[in-house]
Amino acid sequence: MVTKEDILLLKTKILPSGADMVLDFLLNRLHQVELTQIVMENVPLLIIGRHGMIARIPMNGGMRKASQPAEIIELLQHFFQRQETLYLFINLPDLPMPVEVTQVLQEVQARAARKEELRRIIDQALDEGNRELFYEAAREWKELSSYDSDDRDR
Known part of the structure; x- marks a missing residue:
């Protein structure tokens, strides 16, 4: 399970456009989200990187991909109804200190x-x-x- 502090810490980094909406959505479903250090195949996965996001969510027997915040949230809404675990991979650089x-x-x-x-x-x-x-x-x-x-x- 990811903690609320982990998500709030992510919001202090430079996020791609729309990622703050997605993180706000995930805050209500922390018990279904697991941080991962590797990109895994064939599992429900959300990747947040410096230049964008991509979600790979199982739907109707296949993996559906989305990269736009609204599409990602729509996919996640359907996904979280099944009480499964979403894996979250974060690839954001630390902010350089002046x-x-x-x-x-x-x-x-x-x-x-x-x-x-x-x-x-x-x-x-x-x-x-x-x-x-x-x-x-x-x-x-x-x-x-x-x-x-x-x-x-x-």
Whole structure:
């Protein structure tokens, strides 16, 4: 069974035209949908790729194919009446992260790591009674925390 989170995660990717309608339709039938890592033959299959979709659904003793969203939904409506499992194959590339976003993420991670280190230093300074070390670490902690609140205000 595919989970609702899996389908919602798919909706954050760049989908082909009409795929969001098909995914919304599948959300109501999660117990009949199974994700697959391979394209299988002779099974009810929906393939969603970057440039389109194709459904291969058994109907009237043969396999019927559809690639237009409206046709796919019509096929799936008939298919799901039989309480069978539909296999879903997803071939969508991950979205590339812009360099600027990657840099910001690295800066945030570095600040978070430094704050965690400062937390340990503050605890150590308190344990040892080292006022200078405590005040220095607390000042830097406050400075780093102000970056975080500035980021949230934007």
